[in-house]
Amino acid sequence: MMKQNRIRIPMPLRYLINILLTVALWGALTALIAGGVITNYWSGILVTIGINIILAVSLNVATGYLGQLPLGHAGFMAVGAYAGSIYMKATPLGELIRSGDTLAALPYMLVALVLSGVVAGLFGLIIGIPALRLKGDYLAIITLGFGEIIRVVLTNIDSVLGFKFTYGAAGLKQIPKISSFTLVFICVAVTCLVIHMVMKSRHGRAILSIRENEIAAESVGINTTYYKVMAFVMSAFFAGIAGCLYAGYLGSLFPSTFKFMKSIEILVMVVLGGMGSMLGSVLSATVLTVISELLRSVGDLRMVFYSLALVLMMIFRPKGLLGSYDFSMSRILEKALGFLFRPGTRKAQKKGGAAK
Amino acid sequence: MKRDPRTVTKLVPVPSTNIIPERDVDKSPILECRHLGIDFGGLTAVDDFNMAIGRTEIAGLIGPNGAGKTTVFNLLTRVYQPTRGTVLVDGHDTAGKTTTQISHMGIARTFQNIRLFKELTVMDNVLIGLHHEMDYRLPGAIFRLPGYWRGERIARDRARELLGIFDMQDMVDYKAGSLPYGAQRRLEIVRALATGPSLLLLDEPAAGMNPSETAELMDNIVRIRDTFQIAIMLIEHDMNLVMGICEGICVLNFGRIIAKGTPEDIQANPAVIEAYLGKKKEA
Numbered sequence: 001m002m003k004q005n006r007i008r009i010p011m012p013l014r015y016l017i018n019i020l021l022t023v024a025l026w027g028a029l030t031a032l033i034a035g036g037v038i039t040n041y042w043s044g045i046l047v048t049i050g051i052n053i054i055l056a057v058s059l060n061v062a063t064g065y066l067g068q069l070p071l072g073h074a075g076f077m078a079v080g081a082y083a084g085s086i087y088m089k090a091t092p093l094g095e096l097i098r099s100g101d102t103l104a105a106l107p108y109m110l111v112a113l114v115l116s117g118v119v120a121g122l123f124g125l126i127i128g129i130p131a132l133r134l135k136g137d138y139l140a141i142i143t144l145g146f147g148e149i150i151r152v153v154l155t156n157i158d159s160v161l162g163f164k165f166t167y168g169a170a171g172l173k174q175i176p177k178i179s180s181f182t183l184v185f186i187c188v189a190v191t192c193l194v195i196h197m198v199m200k201s202r203h204g205r206a207i208l209s210i211r212e213n214e215i216a217a218e219s220v221g222i223n224t225t226y227y228k229v230m231a232f233v234m235s236a237f238f239a240g241i242a243g244c245l246y247a248g249y250l251g252s253l254f255p256s257t258f259k260f261m262k263s264i265e266i267l268v269m270v271v272l273g274g275m276g277s278m279l280g281s282v283l284s285a286t287v288l289t290v291i292s293e294l295l296r297s298v299g300d301l302r303m304v305f306y307s308l309a310l311v312l313m314m315i316f317r318p319k320g321l322l323g324s325y326d327f328s329m330s331r332i333l334e335k336a337l338g339f340l341f342r343p344g345t346r347k348a349q350k351k352g353g354a355a356k
Numbered sequence: 357m358k359r360d361p362r363t364v365t366k367l368v369p370v371p372s373t374n375i376i377p378e379r380d381v382d383k384s385p386i387l388e389c390r391h392l393g394i395d396f397g398g399l400t401a402v403d404d405f406n407m408a409i410g411r412t413e414i415a416g417l418i419g420p421n422g423a424g425k426t427t428v429f430n431l432l433t434r435v436y437q438p439t440r441g442t443v444l445v446d447g448h449d450t451a452g453k454t455t456t457q458i459s460h461m462g463i464a465r466t467f468q469n470i471r472l473f474k475e476l477t478v479m480d481n482v483l484i485g486l487h488h489e490m491d492y493r494l495p496g497a498i499f500r501l502p503g504y505w506r507g508e509r510i511a512r513d514r515a516r517e518l519l520g521i522f523d524m525q526d527m528v529d530y531k532a533g534s535l536p537y538g539a540q541r542r543l544e545i546v547r548a549l550a551t552g553p554s555l556l557l558l559d560e561p562a563a564g565m566n567p568s569e570t571a572e573l574m575d576n577i578v579r580i581r582d583t584f585q586i587a588i589m590l591i592e593h594d595m596n597l598v599m600g601i602c603e604g605i606c607v608l609n610f611g612r613i614i615a616k617g618t619p620e621d622i623q624a625n626p627a628v629i630e631a632y633l634g635k636k637k638e639a
Contacts, residue, residue, distance in 0.1 A: 194498055197497055197499075197500065198494065198497055198498060200497075201492075201497030201504065201508075202483070202487050202490045202492070202497070202507070202511075203494055203497055204497075205476075205480055205483055205484050205487070206484065206487055208473065208475075208476060208480070208484075209476075209484045212472075212474060212475060212476060213471045213472070213473060213474075215435065215455070215467075215471060216467065216471035216472070216473065217473075217484070218435075218454070219435075219455055219459055219467075219548075220459060220464070220484060220485045220487070220547060220548070220550070220551050221456055221459035221460050221485075221487060221488055221551050222456065222484065222487055223456050224456065230494075276475075
């Protein structure tokens with residue numbers, strides 16, 4: 001009865017509204033950058049925000065939706081970053097970017113992004129199959145170990161079969177700088193879209209059911225192992241893409257970037273935003289990136305701030321800023337329309353009266 | 357949910373499946389347990405459990421607290437791996453199967469301590485039960501191909517239909533955890549039915565319900581059996597319910613079957629009376 005006041009926007013129109021809003025946001029930000037309102041410094045931060053959003057949203061799949069606690073997200077990011085960078089360095093991408101021939105560079109960029117995602121996803125599969133037999137703390141430790149293994153290997157290996165690939169601790173340099181604001185924006189939008197589409201399907205529901213109650217999920221015929229691994233791989237895949245964008249933004253890679261603290265930083269974003277809420281991850285990734293930029297002057301003290309924020313959060317809002325609330329622009333629009341027009345309240349009463 | 361009428365048979369739990377009594381010779385049970393048993397360390401929780409359930413039978417499993425009733429359910433669904441014995445579902449051995457595979461073989465269950473997907477909506481709970489009714493794959497979901505829309509629409513219609521059994525169609529948007537206790541129990545049954553089982557295991561379906569709710573539940577259990585033509589096995593302490601709707605009853609005490617038969621047999625059985633009320637003092 002309550003719902004009569006709400007206008008239901010038909011499905012295709014909803015997608016259209018969301019697409020239009022996303023494009024509008026991109027247009028506005030691009031215009032602001034072109035107009036100089038957003039300075040070069042801040043447009044760089046926008047790119048970092050985008051990368052962090054992808055990281056947070058992808059970790060949210062494993063943490064918020066699947067309900068596991070992996071601590072090796074930076075490891076998948078590193079794998080993606082190195083895979084993408086090595087590929088990009090082997091192609092004429094650097095030349096093309098420098099000469100401003102974006103159109104010719106596009107296929108290389110796409111391949112690099114997909115490749116980094118696939119390689120990271122593959123690692124997710126290899127790690128996920130044994131790791132996901134464990135639960136809770138054990139899974140956290142095993143993924144933590146994996147993340148550290150990746151970093152240590154990258155630090156100590158500088159050539160494979162005589163080919164110089166990763167350059168060890170000295171770092172991989174002169175990576176083509178592909179991560180323009182537009183590319184990162186598109187990647188963020190695609191990541192959110194794909195994860196949203198998966199979560200609102202039978203596969204997504206299966207993943208959620210594992211978080212809610214694993215025994216019950218099994219008893220209704222959900223193949224829990226399969227869906228755990230699927231969520232884990234999906235999480236790793238997008239972390240890999242974020243890694244590639246990160247490499248393409250900085251132009252150089254050092255194994256020390258992907259320390260355990262990086263994984264924790266991403267986890268903090270997810271927990272702060274609310275586990276299982278994509279909007280929460282997006283918001284807290286944005287806010288935390290901006291804050292840590294502003295706190296750059298105090299250096300490592302910002303980690304104190306991080307910890308403090310987490311402690312306060314756990315005391316006052318243990319479910320995170322948004323809990324598991326998920327944002328839907330069209331739903332808000334529907335409510336607004338329903339409020340404005342109120343179909344079927346007064347009119348229906350009148351009609352009912354006339355019929356009598 | 358149509359079943360071959362030839363296979364629709366009824367039989368009460370038979371005393372022993374090793375020597376099958378004459379009356380059951382030409383009938384194929386949906387579930388058959390032979391010498392089923394499990395030890396937890398040195399404790400034998402269930403031992404030598406033999407029973408068979410007909411294809412459209414309502415069977416009851418009763419016994420004092422701690423008799424091992426829920427353990428039997430956990431053995432049937434392979435939440436526990438049995439130490440001894442075999443379970444045949446529709447003639448197929450379940451050895452080495454996982455809980456998921458058991459569900460695919462046609463056994464669905466509810467839990468004594470309700471295990472709903474609490475943070476999800478009522479609709480989502482039932483849709484998860486209908487997981488295998490939809491056949492679109494991951495790309496179909498990501499790109500929203502026609503198969504996705506078709507699968508989702510059919511599943512949602514089916515979910516509403518199933519919720520209609522308990523008049524719960526209006527609750528689809530509520531969180532499962534926010535429902536009243538009785539409704540949660542009913543939702544669990546709906547979710548189990550959504551998997552399209554041929555045997556439904558109900559673990560204390562009437563627990564925490566008032567008498568009128570229980571009476572309604574009894575009608576509904578019989579109605580479910582009649583509409584879906586499935587077998588139902590239930591654990592229950594409410595004797596009105598058990599004696600009212602069960603066609604065959606199996607009494608368990610200390611992990612062993614102490615009596616089997618029709619409700620009349622069970623009520624008159626001295627071993628059962630002893631298990632529930634204790635032995636009469638010798639005068």
